[in-house]
Amino acid sequence: NAGVTQTPKFQVLKTGQSMTLQCAQDMNHNSMYWYRQDPGMGLRLIYYSASEGTTDKGEVPNGYNVSRLNKREFSLRLESAAPSQTSVYFCASSGNYRSSYEQYFGPGTRLTVT
Amino acid sequence: TQLLEQSPQFLSIQEGENLTVYCNSSSVFSSLQWYRQEPGEGPVLLVTVVTGGEVKKLKRLTFQFGDARKDSSLHITAAQTGDTGLYLCAGEEDKIIFGKGTRLHILP
Numbered sequence: 001n002a003g004v005t006q007t008p009k010f011q012v013l014k015t016g017q018s019m020t021l022q023c024a025q026d027m028n029h030n031s032m033y034w035y036r037q038d039p040g041m042g043l044r045l046i047y048y049s050a051s052e053g054t055t056d057k058g059e060v061p062n063g064y065n066v067s068r069l070n071k072r073e074f075s076l077r078l079e080s081a082a083p084s085q086t087s088v089y090f091c092a093s094s095g096n097y098r099s100s101y102e103q104y105f106g107p108g109t110r111l112t113v114t
Numbered sequence: 115t116q117l118l119e120q121s122p123q124f125l126s127i128q129e130g131e132n133l134t135v136y137c138n139s140s141s142v143f144s145s146l147q148w149y150r151q152e153p154g155e156g157p158v159l160l161v162t163v164v165t166g167g168e169v170k171k172l173k174r175l176t177f178q179f180g181d182a183r184k185d186s187s188l189h190i191t192a193a194q195t196g197d198t199g200l201y202l203c204a205g206e207e208d209k210i211i212f213g214k215g216t217r218l219h220i221l222p
Binding site: 090105106108 | 215
């Protein structure tokens with residue numbers, strides 16, 4: 001049981017480049033989330049998917065898109081990276097959006113945009 | 115806008131001492147979770163409290179949910195260096211929100 005896995009672990013992009021962060025969970029969870037974590041700002045929700053086939057904006061969605069590929073996988077895409085998107089990105093999953101918010105996090109992706 | 119305030123922001127104490135950190139809000143939550151995050155890793159769930167006044171113990175860690183379900187505390191007895199990390203609280207209502215965390219450093 002791997003839990004929540006994320007790839008890549010580290011990435012350096014130039015301004016304007018695009019990339020996709022991958023996330024997969026093997027716990028049969030319905031809900032999946034993407035957060036960014038910045039010093040002094042805590043964890044901020046970018047997008048979430050309450051169930052397969054649905055996605056919704058979180059607190060800071062601008063500059064990002066997501067795809068819930070299937071129940072296991074939830075990807076985050078940066079179409080045109082900006083230095084303000086330098087951050088640590090965490091994917092998380094939880095069992096049922098309405099009844100359980102207990103979240104299981106991946107190890108994170110450290111992204112630097114130059 | 116729901117907000118979760120955690121205090122203190124930073125705490126550095128000697129091994130063996132006791133400490134309490136707090137998580138406060140003006141909003142009522144249906145449940146509240148505590149997570150610990152170590153450097154370079156994702157947060158790990160420690161506990162969920164659901165009932166007002168509930169107390170849960172996890173070895174030397176004691177978690178309490180306020181009677182009005184607006185606040186929570188985490189008490190660590192006889193802190194150890196392995197307790198070092200960022201402690202996050204998260205409240206659940208129609209969505210989940212995270213506090214900014216308390217960064218705890220236990221000195222040997």
